[in-house]
Amino acid sequence: MNAENYFISTFCSSKTHIGDDGAAIGKWIYSKDLFFENIHFKRKWLTPYQIGYKAMIINISDAVAMNAVPKYALLGAAMPKSMSLHQMDELSRGIRTAASEYGIEIIGGDTIGNSKLDLSVTIISHAANPLLRRGLKRGDxxxxxxxxxxxxxxxxxxxxxxxxxxxxxxxxxxxxxxxxxxxxxxxxxxxxxxxxxxxxxxxxxxxxxxxxxxxxxxxxxxxxxxxxxxxxxxxxxxxxxxxxxxxxxxxxxxxxxxxxxxxxxxxxxxxxxx
Ligand SMILES: Nc1ncnc2c1ncn2[C@@H]1O[C@H](COP(=O)(O)OP(=O)(O)OP(=O)(O)O)[C@@H](O)[C@H]1O
Ligand SMILES: Cc1ncc(C[n+]2csc(CCOP(=O)(O)O)c2C)c(N)n1
Ligand SMILES: [Mg+2]
Structure with a gap:
């Protein structure tokens, strides 16, 4: 087992909700992905708008993958103190554009100053008929x-x-x-x-x-x-x-x-x- 799976397994119990692209609790699906500078992007590669947009899309992807309709997002933002207000506006515009394309309301989050630009998004979505990772049959x-x-x-x-x-x-x-x-x-x-x-x-x-x-x-x-x-x-x-x-x-x-x-x-x- 690799270190990533080892760490995740420490949170799994017999009744775990862990293991799918998101956790299905009743008809609601909860998912989170990180989008971190120098891990997922370099700042010279993407504009602040593109960073915000992609951070949301990769998160919405887990909801779509479960056949869930994304409804709400909680946004964690760590931003370099050197970011100008214009750059913050652009980052926010990217986030808001993706949110409005998929009908998502940003309902909260947390913001800190940091040496890098790191975004963490929680998506809350609704699924009447979720698509899970389990269900495979021989010959499929x-x-x-x-x-x-x-x-x-x-x-x-x-x-x-x-x-x-x-x-x-x-x-x-x-x-x-x-x-x-x-x-x-x-x-x-x-x-x-x-x-x-x-x-x-x-x-x-x-x-x-x-x-x-x-x-x-x-x-x-x-x-x-x-x-x-x-x-x-x-x-x-x-x-x-x-x-x-x-x-x-x-x-x-x-x-x-x-x-x-x-x-x-x-x-x-x-x-x-x-
Ligand atoms: N730090 C963590 N604590 C608790 N559960 C975790 C943690 N990291 C991942 N998981 C859970 O482990 C399962 C497997 O994660 P996996 O990385 O395959 O999902 P993913 O979010 O679709 O992948 P990716 O990060 O590539 O988008 C998921 O249910 C996920 O919520
Ligand atoms: C600076 C930089 N270096 C490497 C990569 C490539 N990369 C990073 S994470 C990942 C898998 C998906 O991530 P996750 O498991 O978080 O969904 C890939 C292909 C990049 N995008 N930027
Ligand atoms: Mg996934």
Missing amino acids: IIAYTGEIGKSAKQLRYLMSGGSVHTQSRFVAPKLRQSFIAEARPYLRCGMDISDGLFSDIEKLCRANRMGVRFTKKVPKKIGCSGEEYEMLIAFSPRRLQTLRRIAAQNRTTITPVARAVRGSYTNRCKAHHF
Whole structure:
């Protein structure tokens, strides 16, 4: 077990709510993600507006991944004392733009001065029919939505001193809210792809105590690309055509990569955090 999973496991008990993209308590889902300077972004890569916007989108992603409608957000902001009021305005505008795109009200938070710009967001969302990580059955198809691999490519450009377009995946991820809402009845389980396709397939496998047999060769550059915020989904093979149609109606695609089998799966990508 890696250090991240070890730490998380210390909070798990027999009746744990931990293990999904968010915790489902009744019809409400609670989720949190951190967006920290020098871990998730460099300040020279993104404008304050883009930092605020992306911090919200990566958080909303966990709600969308559970087929939940985000309603409220609590915002933790640690900001360098050197930030001007104009930069704060821009950071706030990015946060507010993403919040209003998804109908979210910011209901509170906390603000401190710090050496870095770090944001922590709690999203409270509502789910009538949540999509969980558990529910996988033997023989199910495991697939991802859209295209993956771009985020890591754009990160490489940025790391080597280049710049990326304002609409690029790394700057402004696109979520699959309408697809998931329509596809939910045909899905067995799902989650968003934040760590990378292979790493998140491993999380899905662990949640279900199962393994996978790959049916498509996925290059490491694509399979290990993090911060894609596409969806990883699993479904019965007889649902493939229906799901392809729903995907097309929602301007995306589905790429099957594996089948669920007995056993376990461990990915070989470099870990992001520990
Ligand atoms: N510090 C922590 N304390 C308690 N629970 C945690 C902590 N860190 C993570 N978790 C929980 O562990 C589970 C697995 O987390 P995981 O990182 O896979 O979720 P995620 O938020 O979707 O991932 P990502 O950080 O890549 O977006 C989730 O239910 C999450 O809420
Ligand atoms: C400065 C800098 N260095 C590295 C990366 C790459 N990166 C950081 S965290 C992560 C996985 C998802 O994070 P989380 O587990 O928090 O969802 C990835 C791919 C970056 N974005 N910025
Ligand atoms: Mg997630």
